[in-house]
Amino acid sequence: MSERKVIDARGSFCPGPLMELIAALKLMQVGDEVEILSTDQGTAKDVPEWAAKVGHETVDSGEKDDHWFVVVRKAK
Amino acid sequence: MSKKVLIVGGGLAGTIVANGLCRHIAPQMRKGEISITMIGTTDTHMYQPGLLYVPFGKIREHELFRPQRKVLDKRVIFHIDPATNIDVENQKVTCKSGAVHEYDYLVIATGSRIMPQNIPGMEEGGHWFYDLDGARKLRTALDTFEGGKIVVNVNAPHKCPVAPLEITFMLKEYLQGKGLWNKTEITYTYPIGRLHALEPVAEWAKPAMDKDGIKYETFFNTKEVDPDAKTISSEEGVTLNYDLLVTIPPHNGAPVIMDSGLGDGGWVPTNKTKLLREGSTNVFVCGDTTNIPISKAGSTAHFEADTVIDNLASILTEGRWARDYDGKVFCFVETGMNTGTYVWFNYTTPPNPGAPSQMIHWFKLAYNRLYWLSARGLL
Incomplete structure (x- = not known):
């Protein structure tokens, strides 16, 4: 069972959720999952698009209370 | 005790x-x-x-x-x-x-520290300015640069988030001053889908680059550099040719x-x-x-x-x-050799950079000296 890391990027203007995700994935093993929390609605669209582009898997995404979340599994 | x-x-x-x-x-x-x-x-x-x-x-x-x-x-x-x-x-x-x-x-x-060794070929094929040795080598490379393709390549994570934009606009004015701009093409690459993490800064940078004829490639996360072929490739499947690669390497603690x-x-x-x-x-x-x-x-x-x-x-x-x-957070942003702006924000206040001016550039130059008062805890 791989571990799931959570990045709380709510209220982060710089470097922002996707940059945090990219940096985190570099430190993770293939199969590990990371959940990114964001108050930027664009994250729900940008992160899955980018993950698909580079070949990572979006496991889950949606809106919860006052923020959006996306779970990505490192695939390579 | x-x-x-x-x-x-x-x-x-x-x-x-x-x-x-x-x-x-x-x-x-x-x-x-x-x-x-x-x-x-x-x-x-x-x-x-x-x-x-x-x-x-x-x-x-x-x-x-x-x-x-x-x-x-x-x-x-x-x-x-x-x-x-x-x-x-x-x-x-x-x-x-x-x-x-x-x-x-x-x-x-x-x-934090730069880690060019984390990307295959980057140490051999790239120049940077995030340490003194790298900055000296880039100075030497610019001294002998006679025109061609420059790639300014940004990797995550990195410190000083406005420095990649600053070096890009300063390069353009530096090369204009040497009469080489019409022989040069700059391409700026960035890891996410806009030109800077801060949306207002990205919105300012895009028309500024368009006006100057600076090209850009977003969603570019470096996979490898080939120092012999002089190419840089991204995880997203894009390969760029370069004559001079100015990279902001990924960082570690x-x-x-x-x-x-x-x-x-x-x-x-x-x-x-x-x-x-x-x-x-x-x-x-x-x-x-x-x-x-x-x-x-x-x-x-x-x-x-x-x-x-x-x-x-x-x-x-x-x-x-x-x-x-x-x-x-408060950052000065050099927008060329003679103009600058600044951006500040916190957890609840989004950034809103003003129009670049020569005055703010002078403030930045002054701060280059005032820094020592900051370090001493006086400013």
């Missing part, structure tokens, strides 16, 4: 904390009730933002350095002896010499953080308002070392350090918490 404050790291964050704390707890230090010790890795303090000017010959190298001992308040006990292990359970730090320092309160400010099991990549999990290490009540983390999703920048280190000073001083003298960190 006197209380011991130990600061690991002699960069901007650690130095401001040391100097500021000395002033706040001067009476207690005079009476021998509290001591402040710093463990550093070098006897010199470098003004890192000044490296931006080195490739263009716009700053003398000696202006970047001061002896760390002279920057530090004389009441700070200073050891040049790199930390090799930080043991937060037993409240002690071991150094390269074998010396062991116990503490009551610890401030971890070990900073200090090895001692990883070696001590305090955080992946050298970033310490840190409460974003308390600036305490997660799980600790007597370990503060300051500057680039935190894993807080915020800009790794000198101003961040400065504002965090001010918060740590207030809280440590209050805890030591009054037994109470003083205030939380609000996420404040």
